[in-house]
Amino acid sequence: MFELDHVLAQDIVDRAMLILPFNVNVMDCQGLIMGSGEPERINTRHEGAQLVLANQRVVEIEVQSSPCLKGVQPGINVPLMHDERLIGVLGLTGDPHKLRTYAELLRMTAEMLVSQRHREVQSQWRKQRSDDLLALLLADSGDCPRLLDEAQQLGLKHQLTRTPLLIELTSMQVATMVSEWLLARVPDSWCLSPSPKTVLWCCPAQSGVDPHKYLQKMHTRGWTPVRVAFGVPAQGIERLRKVCTHVTALAAYGRAVLKTERLLLLTRLRLPAMLWAHREEYVIEELLAVVNKVRAKDSNGQLMQTLRSWCEHSGQIQTCADALGLHRNTLRYRMDRISEITEMDLSQLDNVITLYLGVQLMADG
Incomplete structure (x- = not known):
C-alpha cells in the first residue's frame, strides 16, 4: 500500500511553489504536515487536514475561523487521492475563494506525481524481487514449484x-x-x-x-x-x-x-x-609435476612456449610450426626433447592427455 513520505511531499511543495504565489502544505493520512513552504510547520498537526480526512471533502477555512483550529491558517484544503484511496491532504494558504482553481490544479499535478512515484517504487520492487528470485533459482534446490510459479508471474520465462x-x-x-x-x-x-x-x-x-x-x-x-x-x-x-x-x-x-x-x-x-576446481587434490599435483620437469630444463622458455603452442594446435606439427615461425624439423626436435625430459612417449594418447592437462593447469609466466 503506497504512502506519502517526506521526500515526495516536499517535492510536490517545491514544484508547486515554483509556479504558485502561495504557500503549499502536504499532509499525510494522519493530518501531519510532511512538506511545506514554511519549514517550521513540518511534523506539526494540521486540524484542517484532519477535517478533510474525516469527511473526505474539500475544507475551506476563512480568516475568522482559522484561530479555532490548531496549526491552521486561512486557505483551502483538498483530498489527495491515489487509486481511489485517500492518502493525504493538499493545503493552499490564502483567501479560499481565490484559491479554488489553483487547488484543483495542484491536486491534479500532485496526483500525477504520486502516480509516477508509485510506478517507480513498483518498478524498483519488481527488479529487486526479480533479482532475489533469480538468485534463489540459480542456487541449490531453487526449482521448487512456488519459485517457478512466481518467476512466471514476474515474466522471467524460466523455460527459455x-x-x-x-x-x-x-x-x-x-x-x-x-x-x-x-x-x-x-x-x-x-x-x-x-x-x-x-x-x-x-x-x-x-x-x-x-x-x-x-x-x-x-x-x-x-x-x-x-x-x-x-x-x-x-x-x-x-x-x-x-x-x-x-x-x-x-x-x-x-x-x-x-x-x-x-x-x-x-x-x-x-x-x-x-x-582446476579440484586443484588441491593429489592427482592435480601429479599432472603439474610432469610439466614442471620441462620448466626445470627450460632456461630460455623455448620448450614451454613450444609445448603450449603444440597443445593449442592439437598436436598438428605443421600448424604449430607455422604459428611459432619454425621449420617443422626444429619443432620435432623440441618435442623429442620434451618427450625425453618427461619420459613420455607422445605417440601414446594417455601421455598426450596427461601433458595437455598439465599445461592447461600451469599458470602463465
Whole structure:
C-alpha cells in the first residue's frame, strides 16, 4: 500500500511553489504536515487536514475561523487521492475563494506525481524481487514449484534456453551500467551480480541474439571486459544452474592460469576448468609435476612456449610450426626433447592427455 513520505511531499511543495504565489502544505493520512513552504510547520498537526480526512471533502477555512483550529491558517484544503484511496491532504494558504482553481490544479499535478512515484517504487520492487528470485533459482534446490510459479508471474520465462556469460569488469559502476544496458536491449535477459565487479548474463538463445555482438558493442562504449567466461546453451533451471557453476569455475581458472586471455570458452576449456576446481587434490599435483620437469630444463622458455603452442594446435606439427615461425624439423626436435625430459612417449594418447592437462593447469609466466 503506497504512502506519502517526506521526500515526495516536499517535492510536490517545491514544484508547486515554483509556479504558485502561495504557500503549499502536504499532509499525510494522519493530518501531519510532511512538506511545506514554511519549514517550521513540518511534523506539526494540521486540524484542517484532519477535517478533510474525516469527511473526505474539500475544507475551506476563512480568516475568522482559522484561530479555532490548531496549526491552521486561512486557505483551502483538498483530498489527495491515489487509486481511489485517500492518502493525504493538499493545503493552499490564502483567501479560499481565490484559491479554488489553483487547488484543483495542484491536486491534479500532485496526483500525477504520486502516480509516477508509485510506478517507480513498483518498478524498483519488481527488479529487486526479480533479482532475489533469480538468485534463489540459480542456487541449490531453487526449482521448487512456488519459485517457478512466481518467476512466471514476474515474466522471467524460466523455460527459455539461455547461455550464461560471466563478465568481469573494471568497477562496480561499470558493472551496473552494463547490467542495465543489457536488460534494456536484449529482451528476456537475466542479469545478476555475483560480486560487485561482475555480471552474470543469462542471454536468451533465441533467434537474432548474438552475445558476441553485444560484447563488441560494450567495447565500443568503453566497457571493455577484463574477462568473459562464455558458457553453453542450457534449457531448464536445473541445467542452467549447472552451466552457471561451470562458468564460475571457468572464470576462476582463467584468473589463475590464463591471466592474459579475455575470452574463455567453456566448449574449449571445460575439462581443465573442472580440474582446476579440484586443484588441491593429489592427482592435480601429479599432472603439474610432469610439466614442471620441462620448466626445470627450460632456461630460455623455448620448450614451454613450444609445448603450449603444440597443445593449442592439437598436436598438428605443421600448424604449430607455422604459428611459432619454425621449420617443422626444429619443432620435432623440441618435442623429442620434451618427450625425453618427461619420459613420455607422445605417440601414446594417455601421455598426450596427461601433458595437455598439465599445461592447461600451469599458470602463465
